[in-house]
Amino acid sequence: MNQPTVPSRSSSAERSGKSGSKGKGNGNGAGKRPRKGKKKLALVWLFFIVLIAIVCAVVGYLLVILNGERILNANINKLNLDKASIVVDRNGTEVAKLYNAEGNREFAPISTIPKVVQDAFVATEDKRFYEHNGVDLLGIGRALVKDVIARSAVEGASTITQQLAKNLFLNADKTIFRKGTEASIALALEQKMTKPEILELYLNRIYFGKGQYGVKTAAKYYFDVDDLEELELWQIATLAGMPKAPNTYNPIRNPEKSMERRSVVLKLMYDQGLITEKEKEAAAKEVYKPSKASQVDDKYLAFLDYVLDEAQEKTNLTEEELRSAGYIITTTLDTKAQTIAEKEFANAERFEKSVDEQIVQGAMVIMNQHDGSLVAMVGGRDYKAQGWNRAVKQRQPGSSFKPIIDYGPALETGNYFPWSTVQDVKQCFGDYCPSNSNRNQYLGAIPMSQAIKESRNVSAVWLLNEIGIGKGLEFANRLGIELGKEDRNLSIALGGLTHGVTPLQMARAYSAFANGGKLYEPHSVLKIEDVNGKSIYEFNEKPEQVMKETTAHYVTELLSGVVQKGGTGTRAAISGRTVVGKTGTTQAGIPNLRTSKNRDVWFVGYTPELTASVWFGYDKTDKDHLLDGSSGQAASMFSAVMSKVLEGYKKKSFPVPSGVQEEEEQKLDAVSGLMVSYSPETVSVDLLWTAVPGEEITYRIYRKEAAEQEFKMMAEVEGTTYDDMALLPDQTYTYYVTAYQASKSLESEPSEQQTITVTSGMETTPPTGEEGEETIPPVETGEPTETTEPPIEVPGESPSQTPTPSEGVPPPETSESPSPDIPVTEGDDGTVPLVGTFPQ
Known part of the structure; x- marks a missing residue:
């Protein structure tokens, strides 16, 4: 008997596959029952996890509440x-x-x-x-x-x-x-x-x-x-x-x-x-x-x-926490020095009188250069009323900045020495045309020591241009004064800064000169201990060698002349003590105001024992609030305070490092045998002189017309002849020549001067010797008068007159061209641009 045919599972699967179900399970629903079981199991686990989380949160919340109540109840009366x-x-x-x-x-x-x-x-x-x-x-x-x-x-x-x-x-x-x-x-x-x-x-x-x-x-x-x-x-x-x-x-x-x-x-x-x-x-x-x-x-x-x-800075504690937790803060304060300084600043006779209630202000910082400790600090004459600590507020430093930005960096290169020659000739550097206001305005080639002693502005700008602005900025940065891109111009050579510097910064920078080139972090806190005697902070920072020892020595040698006869800082001298330093003066810089009065005056100096900076000026400067005097009053305050403070200090002397060179070994012979004559064929004045012994010697030719007061450098040549073709008829010209050795930045004393007159018919009078010539103005030996000239106004504020470049003077060979947007006005010992941030 034939049995009915029963479809096999494989046949069903095949039919299922034919209908489009490809490889999903082994039969109808065979793989679905396990998936449902997994979902149910996951939901059960999720339920218990959420439940446990809720329980933990409740328990945690209760514990937090109980902990808070426990602390609250135990300390309710504690303050x-x-x-x-x-x-x-x-x-x-x-x-x-x-x-x-x-x-x-x-x-x-x-x-x-x-x-x-x-x-x-x-x-x-x-x-x-x-x-x-x-x-x-x-x-x-x-x-x-x-x-x-x-x-x-x-x-x-x-x-x-x-x-x-x-x-x-x-x-x-x-x-x-x-x-x-x-x-x-x-x-x-x-x-x-x-x-x-x-x-x-x-x-x-x-x-x-x-x-x-x-x-x-x-x-x-x-x-x-x-x-x-x-x-x-x-x-x-x-x-x-x-x-x-x-x-x-x-x-x-x-x-x-x-x-x-x-x-x-x-x-x-x-x-x-x-x-x-x-x-x-x-x-x-x-x-x-x-x-x-x-x-x-x-x-x-x-x-x-x-x-x-x-x-606060060292511990990250708030002021309130520092005040209220029973700490013992051990400081570097010398109460005797602080009392002396505050007493001198309380003496109204040391300050100019003001026309109203806004008084002339001042600040002072005294620092021990051997360990960086702050000995004393004065924030102002009425600091208790104002709370404006001028010791840490920025002002324009004027010429007190020259050792930091000009002379220090130049000496650090190893190519300059205190006796090296710098140029004091009226000239322009691109669009920037600085000028001197000394009694004898321009002296030509002079030693670096004389340039800083008499605070000659053009020499400082010339020097910075020679070494490059970048070297000056880098050196200042090593001394703790960081300048931005806006200060990359030659006006900084005279202290013309965008934002200025603080008396504390200046004291710190000069302390490195006083300490063989080692720079410490200035600090007022030695250690802080809690109520249990546990130390939570202690000063242990090491000094940094920021310059060569010889550089610090040479700067000290340069600055020693500033305080001696003929220098701008003679009033800072202290009987029986070695004092060196630098003055600084900045002009008013007020648009449409022509005045010889000043905005800021400084003296920054040091002895073998201590370093100090002094600043005078008004908090808010306007036409009615300017200083009549110059940096001498700041120098006087330095002397008055430091002479008493140093009574408790054993006398020391500045160390002399190895490798220091002497001036006698570096001097060049003066050029001799200078003769001048007129050549009709070439329509020129021909100069001839005798060569000077030495390697890589070049010669600089200086000339001035009869109507001019100062000599200008015409050219620099390698040979011993020069033809001057830049002539005008009916003019009298006087020449002198110097020898120059670039490898050592040495320039000789000027040669004898020779004078020649070119007539309308291009006929000439014979050259004269010493008797008929005009001589270079003598170097002044007395203390320079600190005079200033009217400021150059800020472009856009009022019309300004910029001197044109001197004939025959080439533009500066530097890629760091000065900014024409920051003009500088010259004072007796420094200049400032009409820029910066001042307290209002």
């Missing part, structure tokens, strides 16, 4: 702010307490704090204060997103409650657990206190700089306001902007940054609908003036403020 840090001098004697609770905090109930004051702080520090429970998760997320976008920590996320927790219950130690502890305390505070109570505590505990805690105390200190209801909007915004960085946004110490921060606060208040645009604009324009309450008679205030700045 770390009462633990004042102490500053001691180099001998371990206490000189100041950085915080004294009595009188520096006055509690103000929330009912006495106006709503606009409360709103200003909330808008600035924590605009979601009334919405979160102590920790702003939304704010944290927003901050994290911004940090990721910026690839750095650009925005914080601490709430007002967290800040209060930190100020009340946490010490100044920073650990990886601190932020979490801060958050736990904040959550606990929100459980126990109302928002107004939290805000009240916050406004009475935050730090406002200058040892002032709480909004009421700060209002009294900065604005002489006892009743907070009397605070004006601009004052409120100023206070609200300070907690983020009390030192940076302090209106006394940094009035400009304070105004900038105030504008930010006002914008935040406006954006949140708390004030009108008109109110915002009016409040932003107000200018802060120090209050009477801030004019406290504190000793060593400028030095102590600098100590705090340095300590």
Whole structure:
């Protein structure tokens, strides 16, 4: 009996394959049942993972809350702010307490704090204060997103409650657990206190700089306001902007940054609908003036403020943390030297009288070049009132910058020596035409020692042009003064800088000359210890050899002449002590004002024991606030202070390194036998002289017309003849020749002068000898008069006259051409461009 045919599994599979299912399983549904099982298993695991995560989160949250409550309950009455840090001098004697609770905090109930004051702080520090429970998760997320976008920590996320927790219950130690502890305390505070109570505590505990805690105390200190209801909007915004960085946004110490921060606060208040645009604009324009309450008679205030700045930088602690954690800060302060300096700066007779309440200001830094320690610092005559530390503010240095940018770099090349010859001839370098204002304006070829002694401007510019601007900038950078691309021009040869330098920078740079080329980091902090005596910082930086010892020796040799008879810094001399240094004067630089008055005057100098810099000038310069005198008054202050300070120091002498060369070994013979004659065939004046012995000797020809006061270099030749064809009829010409050895930068004394007259008919009178010739003006032996000439105005401000290049003088052979956009005006011992940043 035939059985019915049953389709086999393979046949079904084949048919299934034919219908388009290619290789997906071994049959209908054979592979689907395991997939469903895996999905169910994954869902079960996911459920348990989520459950465990929720449980962990709840447990973690409870632990955080319990931890916060435990800390809160255990320390509810604890205030770390009462633990004042102490500053001691180099001998371990206490000189100041950085915080004294009595009188520096006055509690103000929330009912006495106006709503606009409360709103200003909330808008600035924590605009979601009334919405979160102590920790702003939304704010944290927003901050994290911004940090990721910026690839750095650009925005914080601490709430007002967290800040209060930190100020009340946490010490100044920073650990990886601190932020979490801060958050736990904040959550606990929100459980126990109302928002107004939290805000009240916050406004009475935050730090406002200058040892002032709480909004009421700060209002009294900065604005002489006892009743907070009397605070004006601009004052409120100023206070609200300070907690983020009390030192940076302090209106006394940094009035400009304070105004900038105030504008930010006002914008935040406006954006949140708390004030009108008109109110915002009016409040932003107000200018802060120090209050009477801030004019406290504190000793060593400028030095102590600098100590705090340095300590913050070295430890990464905030000023508040440094003041409130009971640290002992050992400093480099010499109280005797500091007292002497402050006393001299308090003597009004040492300063010019002003026409109004804006007085002539000054600053001074004294540094020990042998270890980099700061001995004393004066930030101004009324520093306790202003808080503007002029010792670290930039001003134009004038000729006091010449050793750093001109002479030091030239000596470092090994091609120049103090007796090397430099050119003091009126000439232009491209579009830049410097000039001297010495009594004998131009002297021709002179020794480098004479050029710096009499502070001759053209010689300094010529020298920098010879060695190249790049070498000058690189040398200055090694001394700690970094100049930008905008300063890559020849005006820097005379101290014409875009932003200027600080007295501290100048003292540091000169200290390397005084210390055999070794440069230390200037420092005021020796060590910092916590309440348990554990050291958290100690100065141990080593010096850097920034120049050859011979360079430092030669610079010292050059600068010694400045303080001697005939130099510009004779008033800095100290009886019985070796003093060297350099003066500096910068002119007014005010458009449309022609005056011989000055903007800045300097003296920077050193002895074998100490280095010091002195600056005088007005904080804000205008036509009514300029100095009548010159750098002599700064030199006098140097002498007055240092003569007393050095009484406690054993006399030393500058070391003489090996390899120092003597002048006698480097002198070239003067050119002799000079004769001049007129040649009708070539229509020229022919010069002939006797060769000078030596290798690679060239000869420089100088000429002046009868109507001219100064000689100009006509050419440099290798032979002993020269034909001058640049002649005019009816003119009398006088010539002299010098020998020059480029390998050693030596130039001989001038030859005898010879004079010849070319008549209209091109007939000539015989050359004369010494009796009929005009001689080079003699070098002045007395102290130069520090006179100045009217400034060249800034292009665009007023018409300026630029001298044309001298005939026969080739353009400078350098790729570093000076910028025509930064003109320089010449003074007695230095020049400055009409550019720069000055305090307003």
